[in-house]
Amino acid sequence: MTSRVMIVDDDPLVRSGLRLLVGGDRSLEVVAEAADGRRAVELHAQDPVDLVLMDLRMPVMDGIEATKALKAASPPPAVIVLTTFDADDHVVRALAVGADGFLLKDTPPEEIVAAIGAVREGRPALSPSVTAALIKQVVDGHEPTRDRPVADAVAALTDREREVAVNLARGSSNAEIAEALYMSVATVKAHISHIFTKLDASNRVQVAIAMHDAGLV
Structure with missing residues (x-):
């Protein structure tokens, strides 16, 4: 259509x-x-x-x-x-x-x-870069909760998924993450899909906030 x-x-x-x-x-x-x-x-x-x-x-x-x-x-x-x-x-x-x-x-x-x-x-x-700016607004406006559900969800990530999530939270694009972690963009996208599922997130901002609240960025 x-x-x-x-x-x-x-x-x-x-x-x-x-x-x-x-x-x-x-x-x-x-x-x-x-x-x-x-x-x-x-x-x-x-x-x-x-x-x-x-x-x-x-x-x-x-x-x-x-x-x-x-x-x-x-x-x-x-x-x-x-x-x-x-x-x-x-x-x-x-x-x-x-x-x-x-x-x-x-x-x-x-x-x-x-x-x-x-x-x-x-x-x-x-x-x-816009994601990073928005995260800064959210983080500056409230104290991190570091609640148990967030910690448990982040703990469920594999080491590689956690590395991808941390780079995502820092505002890196898929291509930049791929270069930093020596993987293909397609692999990065697959990891991000798994991260969204495990963190019950619908966008990159929610992933970044979760990583911040878990104390990883």
Whole structure:
């Protein structure tokens, strides 16, 4: 099934680049573009889309306010925020209003496509550096619980899974973990799948918090 995509960015060159990137996937179709958040909200109201690639800093209405408005629409689209910076407050604010993903614009094209796929499947998508920023916010805002269930779950990881989880918690990408631990990216992905299951986690942020609460990072 083809997903209808809207690209929202005040830079026409960025919109053009994203259109080319998205156009390379036959399951995606760019059906609308907007140069500011207000126009994006108007276009979605006129002809709803499935997914929006959203810039943060724009005139008239910024990406956070636009995301909030789109998430209040019926039906609401999935929203992936794309930005050139990963300041902690922007990460938290974007996710707080309902963003399904938060990626830096210098994220490799294949990872952006993978993030779109993840969001279409109902999974959140955060670039490694954004994950690290969000973890810092969470960790700074509360004392670690180090409760028994978390400790038991982490103890159930194999040594190799624990190494992968620690690197993941430090914000490393799959490719960086593979290089650091001398394994293939496919093997890293398999380990991460097992880690998610054992820790009852649905995303990398939850794994990272568990590893922090267990005192491993």
